[in-house]
Amino acid sequence: MDTLTLSNDTCAETVARRLAGHAVNALIGEARLSPKPGLVDARGSGSHDDMDLPMLEASAKSLQTAFLSMALAGWSRRPDTALRRRIGAIGREGEKTMMKTTGGINTHRGAIWTLGLLVTAGAMHDGIATADDMTRTAARLACLDDTACPPAFSKGGYVTGRYKVPGAREEAQSGFPHITQLALPRLAESRQQGASEEEARIDALLAIMTSLSDTCVLSRGGPAALDAMHAGAKAVLAAGGMGTVEGKKAFDALEYAMLSARVSPGGAADLLAASLFLDSVAVR
Numbered sequence: 001m002d003t004l005t006l007s008n009d010t011c012a013e014t015v016a017r018r019l020a021g022h023a024v025n026a027l028i029g030e031a032r033l034s035p036k037p038g039l040v041d042a043r044g045s046g047s048h049d050d051m052d053l054p055m056l057e058a059s060a061k062s063l064q065t066a067f068l069s070m071a072l073a074g075w076s077r078r079p080d081t082a083l084r085r086r087i088g089a090i091g092r093e094g095e096k097t098m099m100k101t102t103g104g105i106n107t108h109r110g111a112i113w114t115l116g117l118l119v120t121a122g123a124m125h126d127g128i129a130t131a132d133d134m135t136r137t138a139a140r141l142a143c144l145d146d147t148a149c150p151p152a153f154s155k156g157g158y159v160t161g162r163y164k165v166p167g168a169r170e171e172a173q174s175g176f177p178h179i180t181q182l183a184l185p186r187l188a189e190s191r192q193q194g195a196s197e198e199e200a201r202i203d204a205l206l207a208i209m210t211s212l213s214d215t216c217v218l219s220r221g222g223p224a225a226l227d228a229m230h231a232g233a234k235a236v237l238a239a240g241g242m243g244t245v246e247g248k249k250a251f252d253a254l255e256y257a258m259l260s261a262r263v264s265p266g267g268a269a270d271l272l273a274a275s276l277f278l279d280s281v282a283v284r
């Protein structure tokens with residue numbers, strides 16, 4: 001191996017480890033963030049009776065290897081079908097590892113998809129890219145067919161077909177608009193307005209919840225629950241967000257509604273984790 005190859009390999013490994021580490025940290029940061037309506041957080045299990053914070057943290061840590069493999073596979077490459085198939089295969093292995101870790105509970109299937117694409121995209125740009133570069137490249141990858149992916153029933157596939165709305169696949173294929181147009185701008189705005197870091201992150205989650213067709217909410221609660229989530233999240237932000245007394249009051253009402261309907265915005269949680277990932281690795 002010549003010196004150039006060796007240094008390129010070393011660089012790939014260093015960048016891939018950094019990206020995978022940030023992805024896991026983003027998942028842990030999302031899981032610990034409190035309060036979140038309906039979701040598992042540091043206070044409890046929200047609308048879930050099969051998940052808790054230690055399980056989410058263990059699940060996040062178990063995905064380090066999958067994210068590392070995706071980043072190594074994507075290093076300095078352009079999007080093509082071979083790469084799409086490769087990360088699909090790694091993603092399915094990651095799902096198996098997650099399921100083994102959680103005893104069969106689906107904690108992070110959507111996150112493996114969203115963060116997997118973004119980690120790969122980051123490595124395709126050699127670890128030096130803006131959030132827009134990474135989301136655009138991830139979208140190109142998501143638009144490619146993974147012909148090796150076995151067809152299987154999914155709740156997301158069922159509700160997106162039934163209610164004619166976009167789901168996780170379409171969010172990625174359209175360049176993650178809920179991250180680039182809602183979460184990241186809101187995170188910056190709330191920080192600038194003097195909200196604490198925790199409050200700013202909750203505001204970013206709420207910004208996603210104002211508009212996402214979250215298939216977790218749809219499959220448990222139908223369109224009425226989804227509409228209530230959109231309206232409730234808008235009310236919190238319109239009241240000034242989590243950094244204000246009125247915003248916190250509106251948040252309590254939203255949380256009460258989501259817990260009563262036993263719904264939980266798992267898709268929005270994944271997109272928040274992906275936003276935190278981009279916030280920590282993207283070049284500005």
Ligand SMILES: CC(C)(COP(=O)(O)OP(=O)(O)OC[C@H]1O[C@@H](n2cnc3c(N)ncnc32)[C@H](O[C@H]2O[C@H](COP(=O)(O)OP(=O)(O)OP(=O)(O)O)[C@@H](O)[C@H]2O)[C@@H]1O)[C@@H](O)C(=O)NCCC(=O)NCCS
Nearest residue numbers: 088091107108109110111116154156157168171215266267
């Ligand atoms: C392309 C895939 C994402 C599959 O998508 P599909 O929609 O067909 O399948 P689902 O199994 O439904 O997974 C989608 C998960 O994505 C999250 N999500 C939901 N809505 C959106 C949205 N609009 N935009 C982005 N992301 C979204 C969500 O994941 C989170 O919630 C899960 C927990 O849900 P919960 O309802 O609480 O738990 P369940 O046990 O499922 O239900 P209950 O019984 O409790 O009610 C958890 O996974 C969170 O992460 C959706 O669940 C992709 O997964 C795929 O093709 N995979 C194959 C392998 C591959 O290619 N991997 C990727 C390599 S990069």
Ligand SMILES: Nc1ncnc2[nH]cnc12
Nearest residue numbers: 031039040107266269270
């Ligand atoms: N905090 C959380 N609670 C429930 N489901 C999730 N999926 C991803 N993050 C989650």
